[in-house]
Amino acid sequence: DAKTTQPNSMESNEEEPVHLPCNHSTISGTDYIHWYRQLPSQGPEYVIHGLTSNVNNRMASLAIAEDRKSSTLILHRATLRDAAVYYCILSGTDKLIFGTGTRLQVFP
Amino acid sequence: GAVVSQHPSWVICKSGTSVKIECRSLDFQATTMFWYRQFPKQSLMLMATSNEGSKATYEQGVEKDKFLINHASLTLSTLTVTSAHPEDSSFYICSATKHPWDSYGYTFGSGTRLTVV
Numbered sequence: 217d218a219k220t221t222q223p224n225s226m227e228s229n230e231e232e233p234v235h236l237p238c239n240h241s242t243i244s245g246t247d248y249i250h251w252y253r254q255l256p257s258q259g260p261e262y263v264i265h266g267l268t269s270n271v272n273n274r275m276a277s278l279a280i281a282e283d284r285k286s287s288t289l290i291l292h293r294a295t296l297r298d299a300a301v302y303y304c305i306l307s308g309t310d311k312l313i314f315g316t317g318t319r320l321q322v323f324p
Numbered sequence: 325g326a327v328v329s330q331h332p333s334w335v336i337c338k339s340g341t342s343v344k345i346e347c348r349s350l351d352f353q354a355t356t357m358f359w360y361r362q363f364p365k366q367s368l369m370l371m372a373t374s375n376e377g378s379k380a381t382y383e384q385g386v387e388k389d390k391f392l393i394n395h396a397s398l399t400l401s402t403l404t405v406t407s408a409h410p411e412d413s414s415f416y417i418c419s420a421t422k423h424p425w426d427s428y429g430y431t432f433g434s435g436t437r438l439t440v441v
Contacts, residue, residue, distance in 0.1 A: 250430070259330070259417045259432035260368070303367070311358055312419070312430055314368040 220304045225319040228294045236289040236318050238304030243284050246308050251278065251289045253300040254317075260303065263289065294322045326352050328420050330433030337408055337440055345403045345436045347418030352431075354420035357401035359393060362415040362435075374401050408440045 221239040228234040240249065248267050252260040264271055264278045266287070271278040277290040291298055303317040327350040337343050347357055356375050360368040372388075374380040374395035382388045390412075392404040401420075405412055417435045 252430075252432075254368075257415070257435070257437070259328075259419075259435045261432070262430065307430075310356075311370055311373055313370060314360075316367050 220306060220315050222302075222304055222315060222318045224316065225321065227321045227323065228291075228298075229323050230295060231293050234291040234294045234298070234320065234322075236291070236302050236304075236320065237286065238288070239286045240304070240306055241285045243306055244308075247306040248308070249278065249280060249284075249287050250305045250307055250312065251276070251302060252305065252312075252314075253298075253302045255300045260314075261300075263302070294320075296322050296324060298322055326420075326422060326431040328354075328418065328431045328433040330418050330436055332436060333434060334437040335439070337438070339409055339440055340407055342404055342406045343408055343438060345405075345416055345418070345438075347401045347403070347420065347433050349399045349420045349431070352420075352422045353398040354401075354422065355398065356421045357395055358419040358421075358430075359391070359401075359403050360417045360419065362417060368417060371403075405438065408438070410440045413438055413440045 250265040251263040253263050254260045264276050266278045279288045299322045301317040301319050303314050305312050329348045331346045359371045362368045370383050371386045372380045372382045372393050374393045376395050376398050380393035395401040415435050418433045
């Protein structure tokens with residue numbers, strides 16, 4: 217499975233945008249880029265996913281580099297409820313293998 | 325939206341006993357279900373993949389005789405931890421994919437906290 221590299225932790229202030237980077241230099245042409253987040257003592261929650269084009273939904277935006285070797289999850293206005301571990305995962309049509317993720321802290 | 329229900333949310337059992345955890349897809353058919361375990365402050369580790377009506381595929385290092393997985397229908401998979409010991413204490417999480425698969429297709433349960441005493 218292709219691996220991803222994320223910073224261990226990031227910090228943000230409330231109401232500010234947050235850009236969470238992910239490197240995936242060994243991505244294959246059929247791999248989707250998935251982002252999930254996990255709050256303490258809960259199962260992961262879907263955030264967004266994409267293949268080649270940038271994607272927007274009500275939670276976040278996903279910016280995918282032209283060569284697809286990196287991507288950035290953008291939270292437009294961080295709230296305290298966005299404090300979680302964010303996982304960037306590559307997958308085709310089979311299993312999701314989680315890396316270590318980025319722990320996002322949001323300060324009031 | 326797709327919902328996966330996991331039960332129980334927490335369980336305490338005595339060492340040597342077995343514990344069953346259920347994972348149900350409530351509003352979709354789940355061709356494939358996945359079981360993960362997570363230790364404190366660590367990431368999720370995939371234990372096994374189960375397809376409806378067939379034997380589960382276990383990841384390397386996971387004891388299939390200890391962690392019994394049954395996926396008898398398109399909406400239900402169970403994980404049984406047999407002869408549980410304190411080192412099996414962990415957070416167990418299931419996930420299900422829709423049938424047919426689409427790129428949105430991974431929904432997670434809320435997890436089961438197992439404590440073996």
